[in-house]
Each structure stands twice: as C-alpha cells, then as structure tokens.
Amino acid sequence: MSDCCSQPGLLPFEQALAQMLEDITPVAETITVAVTQAAQCVLANDIVSPINVPPHHNSAMDGYAYAQSSLEQSTTLVMVGKSFAGAPYQGEVKAGECIRIMTGAKLPSDCDTVQMQENCTADNNKISFNKKSQQGQHVRYAGEDVSLGHKIYEKGHRLTSVDIGMLTSVGVGKVEVYRPIKVALIATGDELKSPEQPLLEGDIYESNSSFLAPMLKKLNCDVINFGIIADDLSKIRQAFISADEQADVVISSGGVSVGEADYTKDVLDELGEIGFWKIAIKPGKPFAFGKLANSIFFGLPGNPVSALATFYQLSVHGIHKLQNAAPIKRQRFKVKTTTLLKKSRGRTDFQRGVVTVNAQGEMEVASTGSQGSGILSSIARANCFIILEQDRGRVEIGELVDVELFDDCLK
Incomplete structure (x- = not known):
C-alpha cells in the first residue's frame, strides 16, 4: 500500500472500514419473537403479506355509496340501508338506490362510488346529490396499501416502531430474527472515576460507557458493562478473558495509544490478533480492530x-454486519460552510457542525467551535459531522463541504 498519509503506518479510513467488514462473520442463530417485542431486531427472513390491506373495498368518507350509473338518470336516489365499519350492509343496492356509508365501512359489490355527506341533502330516505361525482371517487380499493403476497420487508431489515405497526396491520404476530448480540464494555485508566465519586488531583469522570451503552441498546445489543479497570496488565488481561467468554463483541476505551501504561494493545496481542491499529482519521487515530x-x-x-x-x-x-443487518447508508450532501475550518492534510477529518437553512432557503453548515478530542460538548451541540477529505487542507468560508446528519443512533 502506498502511503498517502502524512504519518507513516496510518490506514486510510475507507480501507480500514472495508477491511473490518470483510473480517466480520455475521451471527447465524435465529430466534422467534412476538412482533410487538421485535423493535430494532434484524429479520432472518423476508416478510410477505398474508392478506390484502385494506381487505375489501371501503369508503374514504362519511357519505353515500352507489353505482355511478344511477346518477345518469336522476340526481336523487333512494337510501335502502347503512354500512358501518365492522357492520357492513348485507343487501343488494339496485339501480336508483344508495346506502349510507361511514368511513372505513365495506363498500357493497353493487356500488362503485362514494359522495361525501356535505354534498348531499337528505329528505327521509330520499337523497339528493348536489355535486357531480366521478366513478371511483372516495373509494379505497382492496390491496391498495398492501397486496396479498407482496414482500413487505427483506431479510436483514432492522425493524422500526412503524414497521411493527405495519406487520401488525397485516396480521403478522411472530417474526424470526437474528439473536441479539452481546457487547462487553471495558474502560481502562487509573484516572477514571464513576459519577458522584469525588475527583482527586488528575482524575476525570468516565463518560464513554455512559453514551456507548444507550447507543448499543438502540442497536438491540445486550450490554455487559465491566466498568472501570485500573491500568494494571493482569487486571486488564482478566477483564478481556472474561469479556471474551461472555460476549460477541468487546469494546474497550483507552489504552490503545502509545503511553507506558497503555496495556490494551499488549493484551490484544497476547489473547488474539490485531487486524489494524492506527487510522488516518481525526479524531480517533489510535482506533484498533481485532479478534x-x-x-x-x-x-x-x-x-x-x-x-x-x-x-x-x-x-x-461492524455491529450491523455482525447482526446480519443491511449495510448502513447514511446520506451525505454538499453545503457551504459559514465558518472557517482548520485542517491539516493527511487524515480524514470528522468535524462537528450544525446544519441550518438560511433566509434564502439554502442549507449551510457552521462548526460547533473548538474541535478538541476531549470536548464532548462539540458533539452535544452538533447535528452533523462535517467530513473533510484526507488530502484536503484548510477550508475557507463559502466553500462546499460534505456533511452527514446524525442518525437515530446519535439522537
């Protein structure tokens, strides 16, 4: 590989992502769950509709149903019955006749049109139609939403709340999904303290697991939090051994840099194998992936x-790949920056920004300010990443940049 980075040994972001995905084998085990408990689960099979939705022709309005041809002879029809949702009219509707019909009620086979009640005048059972209608108006047809046998969702689709409603609407009560994966979280560092503990000189509060855990739960992962592990080689080794025995994924934060007390890389070398370590990105150069x-x-x-x-x-x-979920397709688009963006060539930069719409109706982006790797508020104030290419340098006000709006995982 030719070194296109300013620092030797750094793997370009796109290459690191591709290599990581290639090295991950998805889980194969599936489970069957009630559809009401399946939010964020990944489908193990295609889902096809067992029914038509709606199951029959029905009215989109409160009004009167009839055959359009009946109004060719007269604008007044005789009402012979009523159709309600769940209590359809059972009789025949002949020429010159109509029925009262409610929204969602089944349309008799003799009728093909509905006129809304505001355009009609009732005199006992004599209904006068004060406005012309077109055949088929205000009629919802059987299968108009979903037809029998239609593929609703494909294998690998991650079910959302709306998807659950959709499946329920076609009568699907259970679904086969890939089992949830287990993720172990390990935070390393003598300086780390849990919230509400007093901070001594040099200490900081451990915040990484506090945002990683809810993000993982949004991905339907079972989280095993090992808490804070001191910078001690034997303790880190034991934590990794235990995590590997319990989880499908082990995520550590800290200890992958080059300090004298950064033991995570040493333990990974001993217990497994490193796929890569150090990427040409900012922030996050010392990211490591392995098995x-x-x-x-x-x-x-x-x-x-x-x-x-x-x-x-x-x-x-990588977690999506392990879960058998369809690849993530985040939308990127180009907008003008309203702030100067400092950058050195050599690494892909994920700066934090806020996308807004200006008075002219154009989208634009501004930096959230200081982009230091320890300034978590730079993300808390943001709604997007400003993605600056590896070979790009300083960006002036008014230049076009790629932005990627945060998805649900970061909201």
Whole structure:
C-alpha cells in the first residue's frame, strides 16, 4: 500500500472500514419473537403479506355509496340501508338506490362510488346529490396499501416502531430474527472515576460507557458493562478473558495509544490478533480492530469525542454486519460552510457542525467551535459531522463541504 498519509503506518479510513467488514462473520442463530417485542431486531427472513390491506373495498368518507350509473338518470336516489365499519350492509343496492356509508365501512359489490355527506341533502330516505361525482371517487380499493403476497420487508431489515405497526396491520404476530448480540464494555485508566465519586488531583469522570451503552441498546445489543479497570496488565488481561467468554463483541476505551501504561494493545496481542491499529482519521487515530478467541474487538481511544466518533463511523458498521443487518447508508450532501475550518492534510477529518437553512432557503453548515478530542460538548451541540477529505487542507468560508446528519443512533 502506498502511503498517502502524512504519518507513516496510518490506514486510510475507507480501507480500514472495508477491511473490518470483510473480517466480520455475521451471527447465524435465529430466534422467534412476538412482533410487538421485535423493535430494532434484524429479520432472518423476508416478510410477505398474508392478506390484502385494506381487505375489501371501503369508503374514504362519511357519505353515500352507489353505482355511478344511477346518477345518469336522476340526481336523487333512494337510501335502502347503512354500512358501518365492522357492520357492513348485507343487501343488494339496485339501480336508483344508495346506502349510507361511514368511513372505513365495506363498500357493497353493487356500488362503485362514494359522495361525501356535505354534498348531499337528505329528505327521509330520499337523497339528493348536489355535486357531480366521478366513478371511483372516495373509494379505497382492496390491496391498495398492501397486496396479498407482496414482500413487505427483506431479510436483514432492522425493524422500526412503524414497521411493527405495519406487520401488525397485516396480521403478522411472530417474526424470526437474528439473536441479539452481546457487547462487553471495558474502560481502562487509573484516572477514571464513576459519577458522584469525588475527583482527586488528575482524575476525570468516565463518560464513554455512559453514551456507548444507550447507543448499543438502540442497536438491540445486550450490554455487559465491566466498568472501570485500573491500568494494571493482569487486571486488564482478566477483564478481556472474561469479556471474551461472555460476549460477541468487546469494546474497550483507552489504552490503545502509545503511553507506558497503555496495556490494551499488549493484551490484544497476547489473547488474539490485531487486524489494524492506527487510522488516518481525526479524531480517533489510535482506533484498533481485532479478534479474540470468541469475539471481535473494537479498541476506542480514551478521549470521549474520539471514542464516540470512531464508534459511530466504524464500530456501528461492524455491529450491523455482525447482526446480519443491511449495510448502513447514511446520506451525505454538499453545503457551504459559514465558518472557517482548520485542517491539516493527511487524515480524514470528522468535524462537528450544525446544519441550518438560511433566509434564502439554502442549507449551510457552521462548526460547533473548538474541535478538541476531549470536548464532548462539540458533539452535544452538533447535528452533523462535517467530513473533510484526507488530502484536503484548510477550508475557507463559502466553500462546499460534505456533511452527514446524525442518525437515530446519535439522537
């Protein structure tokens, strides 16, 4: 590989992502769950509709149903019955006749048109039609929404709340899905403290697991939190051994840099294999990917912005692959920047920004300010990543940049 980076040994972002995905083998085990419990699960089979939706022709309005041809002779028809949702009219509707019909009620086979009640005048059972109608107006046809045998969702689709409603509407009560994967979280560092613990000189609060855990749960992962592990080689080794025995994925934060007390890489070398370590990205250069005996491993940097950015841009894609989920397709689009963006060539930069619409109706983006890897507020204030290419340098106000709006995982 030719080195196109400013620092030797750094793997380009796109190459790292492709290599990681190639090295991940999806889970094969499936389970059957009630559809009401299947939100965020990944389908193990295509789902086809067992019925038509709607199941029969029905009215889209409260009004009167009739055959359009009846109005060719007279604008007044005789009402012979009523049709309600769940209580359809059972009789015949002859020429010159109509029925009262409610929204959602079944349309008799003799009728092909509905006129809304506001355009009609009733005199006992004599209904006068004050406005012309067209055949088929205000009629919802059987299968108009979903037809019998239509493929609703494909294998690998991750079910959303709306999807659950859709499946319920066609009578699907259970679905076969891939089993949830288990993810172990490990935070390393003598300086880390849990919330509400007093901070001594040099200490900081451990925040990475607090945002990683809910993001993982949005991906339907079962999270095993090992908490904070001290910078001790034997303790880190034991944590990794235990995590590998329990989980499909082990995610550590911290310890993948080059400091004297950064033992994570040493433990990974001992217990598994490193696919790559150090990527040409900012923030998050020391991101590591590898394999343990029973699990895959993501080594996130300790700084919170670096940890979040690499998890979102790399690990989430890997988790989707492991879950058998369809690949993520995040939308990127070009907009003008209203702020100067500092950048050095050599690494793909994921800066944090806010996309807005200006008075002219055009989208534009502004930086959230200081882009330091420890400034988590730079993401808290953002709604997108500003993605600056590896070979690009400083960006002036008014230049076009690629932006990627945050998806549900980051909201």
